[in-house]
Each structure stands twice: as structure tokens, then as C-alpha cells.
Amino acid sequence: MEYADFFTKFISWLLTFEKNELILAFSAIGAGFAMIAGIGPGVGQGYAAGIGAEATGNNPKASKQSTMVMLLGAGIAETSGILALVIALILLFANPLIALQGDKLVLASSAIGAGIAMIAGMGPGIGQGYAAGKGCLAASINPDGSKPSLLVMLLGTAVAQTSSIFSLVIALILMYANPLATTEGHYLILSASAIGAGFAMLAGIGPGMGQGYAAGKGTEAVGMRPRLQPQIMRTMILGQAVAQTTGIYGLIIALVLLYANPLINLL
Amino acid sequence: MGSEFGPKIIYELPGGVVITETVVNTWIIMIVLIIFSLVFTRKFEKIPKGAQNVVEMIVDLVYSLTEQVMGKNKQGFAPYVGTLFFFLIFANLWGLVGLRPPTADVNTTSALAIITFVLIHFFSIKSKGIKGYLKGKIEPFPLLLPLNIIGDLATPISLAFRLFGNIVGGLIIMSLLYGALAGLSMKIGLPIPIFEAGIPSIFHIYFDVFSGVLQSFIFVMLTMVFVSMEMD
Numbered sequence: 001m002e003y004a005d006f007f008t009k010f011i012s013w014l015l016t017f018e019k020n021e022l023i024l025a026f027s028a029i030g031a032g033f034a035m036i037a038g039i040g041p042g043v044g045q046g047y048a049a050g051i052g053a054e055a056t057g058n059n060p061k062a063s064k065q066s067t068m069v070m071l072l073g074a075g076i077a078e079t080s081g082i083l084a085l086v087i088a089l090i091l092l093f094a095n096p097l098i099a100l101q102g103d104k105l106v107l108a109s110s111a112i113g114a115g116i117a118m119i120a121g122m123g124p125g126i127g128q129g130y131a132a133g134k135g136c137l138a139a140s141i142n143p144d145g146s147k148p149s150l151l152v153m154l155l156g157t158a159v160a161q162t163s164s165i166f167s168l169v170i171a172l173i174l175m176y177a178n179p180l181a182t183t184e185g186h187y188l189i190l191s192a193s194a195i196g197a198g199f200a201m202l203a204g205i206g207p208g209m210g211q212g213y214a215a216g217k218g219t220e221a222v223g224m225r226p227r228l229q230p231q232i233m234r235t236m237i238l239g240q241a242v243a244q245t246t247g248i249y250g251l252i253i254a255l256v257l258l259y260a261n262p263l264i265n266l267l
Numbered sequence: 268m269g270s271e272f273g274p275k276i277i278y279e280l281p282g283g284v285v286i287t288e289t290v291v292n293t294w295i296i297m298i299v300l301i302i303f304s305l306v307f308t309r310k311f312e313k314i315p316k317g318a319q320n321v322v323e324m325i326v327d328l329v330y331s332l333t334e335q336v337m338g339k340n341k342q343g344f345a346p347y348v349g350t351l352f353f354f355l356i357f358a359n360l361w362g363l364v365g366l367r368p369p370t371a372d373v374n375t376t377s378a379l380a381i382i383t384f385v386l387i388h389f390f391s392i393k394s395k396g397i398k399g400y401l402k403g404k405i406e407p408f409p410l411l412l413p414l415n416i417i418g419d420l421a422t423p424i425s426l427a428f429r430l431f432g433n434i435v436g437g438l439i440i441m442s443l444l445y446g447a448l449a450g451l452s453m454k455i456g457l458p459i460p461i462f463e464a465g466i467p468s469i470f471h472i473y474f475d476v477f478s479g480v481l482q483s484f485i486f487v488m489l490t491m492v493f494v495s496m497e498m499d
Contacts, residue, residue: 075477079433086436089443151336155492158485162425168432169424230338237492241418248414248421 011105011188019104026108027091030115033198034091034171037084037121037164040205044129044212045074051133055140066140069150073132076157080121080128080164080208087118087171102181109191110178114171116198117254121164123205127212128157134216138223149223152233156215159240163204163211163247170201170254179258186264193257200257203250210243274372289372296357296369325349336488337495344494347386351379352487359434359479362441363471368479371435373427380427383490387422391497426489433482437474444470 014022052070056063090096091114097107135153139146173179174197180190218236222229256262274287307322315323329349333342358375361368369375392400404415448462 075473076481079478082436082440083432086439089439093443151488154481154485155488158429158489161429162421165425165428165432169428233492234496237496244418244421245414248417251421252417 014105014108017104019107020098022104022108023097023111024095027095027097027111030111030113031088031091033112033115034084034088034118036119037125038081040122040125040208041077041081041129042125044077044126044132047126047129048074048077048132048136052136055136059140059143062140062143065143065146066136069139069146069153070132070136072150073128073135073153073157076154076161077125077128077132079161080124083164083168084118084121087114087168087175090175091115096175097178100178100181102178103187103190105187106180106190106194107178109194110174110180113194113196113198114174116195117167117170117174117201118164120167120201120204120208123208124160124162124164124212125208127160127209127215130209130212131157131160131215131219134219134223138219142223142226145226146223148226148229149219152222152229152236153215153219155233156218156236156240157212159237159244160208160211160215162244163201163208166247166251167201167204170197170251170258173258174198180261183261183264186267189261189263189267193261193263197254197257200250200254204247207244207247211240214240214243274367287372288367289369289375292361292366293358293369293375295366296354296361300353300357333491336491338499341495341498344491348487348491351490352483355379355430355483355486356480359483360475362434362438362475362479368434368438370430371438373431376427376431377423379430379486380423383426383493384423386490386494387497388419390494394498422493426486430482430486433478437478441467441470441474 017025048070052067055066055070059066091111095111097111100107131153135150138149138153142149174194178194180194183190214236218232221232225232274289276285276287277291278286280286307318311319326349329352330342330345333345333348337344355370358368358370362371388400391403395403405412406415444467445463448466449460452460452462
């Protein structure tokens with residue numbers, strides 16, 4: 001039982017620190033975790049930029065239009081990175097956890113949980129970037145009929161954003177209205193639940209990428225046949241709603257861990 | 268939202284009801300929009316001239332957008348769509364005049380999302396009948412009922428927080444940037460805070476203009492799509 005011994009020692013070592021010191025230390029880790037989300041927008045925008053270059057090469061006449069669509073799509077793909085940046089900046093410059101009442105280990109773990117939750121922004125970033133690329137391609141192939149495809153791209157990417165929005169909700173709950181901090185006792189379980197809630201939100205990576213793929217394909221299809229826009233958009237949004245399901249499972253588990261933790265009653 | 272980035276409380280009514288910055292700014296936007304609509308819709312003539320041209324163009328635009336997205340038989344939604352769009356545009360760009368955008372408060376965005384939620388389900392029942400509406404909840408098969416309900420509830424949440432997250436994110440980054448620039452000019456010892464003059468404008472273009480206009484558009488579009496999808 002060497003490991004168990006190490007773990008107890010580690011926890012009791014952590015508990016020797018003062019409340020604020022522990023929270024600030026864990027906030028540093030949380031801020032770092034949150035910024036991992038930057039992988040997504042990076043990949044996605046790179047893809048969009050590549051398609052943009054290709055589109056300009058294929059149809060130089062429409063390069064102005066396709067570049068505009070690419071930049072617009074890349075701007076949208078940036079959103080989840082910015083949301084992660086906001087959480088990291090709040091943890092660094094205006095840490096709300098210090099002012100909260102509650103057990104120090106729980107609050108400190110909440111900082112890590114909030115950071116981990118924001119990693120889910122990776123998915124939407126990649127997906128929206130893919131959609132931006134397809135929108136750019138559609139604008140280059142058919143510059144006159146690019147308006148309907150642009151509309152589909154905007155809507156599709158907005159839906160693909162959902163998972164990182166859910167992560168933001170969980171991160172904000174952990175930081176500003178932490179229900180675990182007001183619960184009494186079983187601090188180890190509560191701290192682990194805060195981190196677990198963050199991990200549950202990582203499921204959002206999948207829906208973000210998948211919905212972005214759907215948005216890209218929908219944009220492409222509308223670009224080719226603008227008249228079918230209503231039907232294509234309908235199928236796309238219905239499919240995206242189904243693709244959201246597993247992300248919503250993650251959200252539910254996170255909310256259960258935070259608000260109706262069944263593990264406490266087992267003891 | 269908590270202390271530092273939350274809206275300031277301007278006045279507290281007896282009974283614990285607080286009047287925040289958000290409420291006051293919403294009132295100002297309401298007054299501006301009402302005055303606009305009163306002034307510009309006076310003395311309409313058959314052959315339009317001057318401001319009437321612009322007003323007609325805007326109304327035409329809203330109607331054609333509604334028709335394009337929702338279908339010809341649902342043009343009755345256009346007045347709400349237009350109102351929502353102009354309110355959101357004003358609210359999201361409110362940061363440009365140095366005031367706090369009302370949409371940086373989760374209460375405002377939730378209220379708008381709840382209106383959309385009610386619209387979705389009211390018009391779904393109205394067009395399909397209560398039987399058809401309930402039947403739609405157990406499709407494609409009955410086991411999916413809880414999932415359908417959760418999906419329905421997730422729609423307003425994601426609508427509200429998409430808008431709120433974008434606007435409040437921009438607000439927080441901008442206020443941190445202003446703080447950092449002020450600190451920089453103080454450190455160098457400049458009597459005039461010269462850094463705060465030009466540099467933030469680039470960030471305002473992205474965080475206020477780009478994401479503000481885009482998020483208004485997306486909120487309105489998603490409202491239209493969700494309502495019309497549930498209707499047929």
C-alpha cells in the first residue's frame with residue numbers, strides 16, 4: 001500500500017498550506033489547462049487558411065470574396081479560444097475563488113476543474129475551422145450565389161459552438177457560484193467531483209468537431225445548389241442536434257457531480 | 268456573475284429589488300429605439316423621399332430575411348425579428364460608447380432566450396395541435412423522450428450563454444487591457460495615458476463590432492430557424 005500512503009501524505013502536505021496560497025497555486029494549473037483549448041482554433045484556422053490559398057489559386061477573380069469568407073469563418077473559430085483565454089485571465093487577474101467561503105481543497109480543485117472544462121473548446125475550434133474552409137471554397141466556386149452558403153456556414157458554426165458554451169457555463173459555476181463550497185464534509189470527494197465535472201465537459205470536443213463537419217458539408221452542398229438551402233439546412237441542424245447528445249450527457253454528469261452528488265450519500 | 272465584472276447596482280428599491288447598470292442601459296436603448304421609430308415613421312407619403320427611403324429599405328430587408336429563413340407563410344414573425352435584431356445590435360455595440368452592454372448580463376440574455384423558448388413551443392402546439400406536439404416528443408421512438416426533453420431545455424441555455432459568453436468575454440478582456448495599458452503608462456511615468464488612446468481600438472473592432480454584430484445576427488437567425496423548424 002505504498003501508493004495509498006503516498007497519496008495520503010500528498011493530501012496532508014497540500015493541506016498544510018494556507019487557503020489562499022493553495023487556491024492560487026491550483027489556479028495557475030487551471031489557467032494552463034484552459035489554454036490547451038487553443039489547439040482547436042489553431043488547427044481549424046490553419047485548415048481554413050490553406051483552403052483559402054487553394055481557392056485563390058483556382059479562381060483568382062473571386063479571391064476577395066473567398067478571403068472575406070475565410071476571415072469571417074476564422075474569426076468565429078477563434079471564439080472558443082477566446083472563451084478559454086477569458087477563464088484563464090479571470091483565474092490569473094481577478095480570482096473569484098479567494099473570496100468564496102468554503103474548504104480550501106475544494107476551492108482549489110474547482111480552479112483546476114474550471115480550467116479542464118475549457119479544454120473542450122478544442123472541438124468547436126477544429127470544426128468551425130473546417131466549416132470556414134468549406135465556406136471559402138463555396139464562395140470561390142460560385143461567387144454570385146455565395147450568400148445562402150454563407151448563411152448556412154454562420155448558422156452551422158453557431159450550433160457547433162454549443163459545447164464550448166456549456167464548458168463556459170460549468171467553469172463559471174465552479175468559479176462564481178460553486179455549490180460544492182457550501183456543502184459540508186467529505187472534502188476529498190467534493191474536490192474530486194470538481195475536477196471530475198471538468199473532465200466530463202471534455203466530451204464536448206467530439207460534438208464540436210462533428211457539428212463543424214456537418215456545418216462544412218452543409219455549406220458545401222448549399223454552395224453547389226443554393227435553391228435547396230431550406231432542406232439542406234434542416235437536415236444539417238437536425239443532425240447537429242443529434243450529434244450534441246453525448247456532449248449533453250457530459251453536461252448532465254457534470255451538473256449531477258456539482259448539484260446532486262450521489263457519492264456523498266454512499267458513505 | 269460575481270463581484271468585479273458584474274453589473275454595478277445603481278439603486279436599491281425597498282424589498283430587495285435592485286436596479287443595476289444593465290437595467291438602466293436597457294431603458295436608454297429602449298428610449299433611443301422608441302424615439303427613432305416615432306420620429307422616422309411620421310408623415311409617410313406614397314412616394315417615399317429622404318428618411319422614409321431608409322426606413323422602407325430596413326423593413327424590406329427584415330421581411331425578406333424572415334421570408335428566406337422561415338418561409339413565406341411565416342412573415343408574421345418579421346416585426347419581432349426586426350425588434351430583436353435592433354435591440355441586440357444596440358445592446359452589443361453599447362460598449363463602444365463606453366457603457367456596459369446589457370447583454371453582458373446573463374439575466375438579459377436569459378430573458379431573450381426564454382422568449383424564444385416560449386415562441387418555439389407555443390407555435391409548435393398551435394400549428395401541430397397538442398396531440399401532434401406530444402407525439403413529436405416520442406419520435407423517432409418512445410425511449411428517446413428524456414433525451415428530447417433535455418435537448419429542448421438545452422436550446423435556450425445554449426442561446427443565452429452563447430450571447431452572454433461572447434459579450435462578457437470581450438468586456439473582461441477589454442477591461443483587463445485598459446488596466447494593463449494604464450499600468451504601463453504609469454510605470455513609464457507619462458503624465459498623459461497615451462497608450463490607452465489608440466491601441467484598444469483594434470481590439471474594440473474584433474470584440475465589440477465583429478463579435479457583437481455577428482452574435483446579434485446568430486441569435487436572431489437561430490430563433491427564426493428553431494421556431495420555423497418546430498412549426499412544420
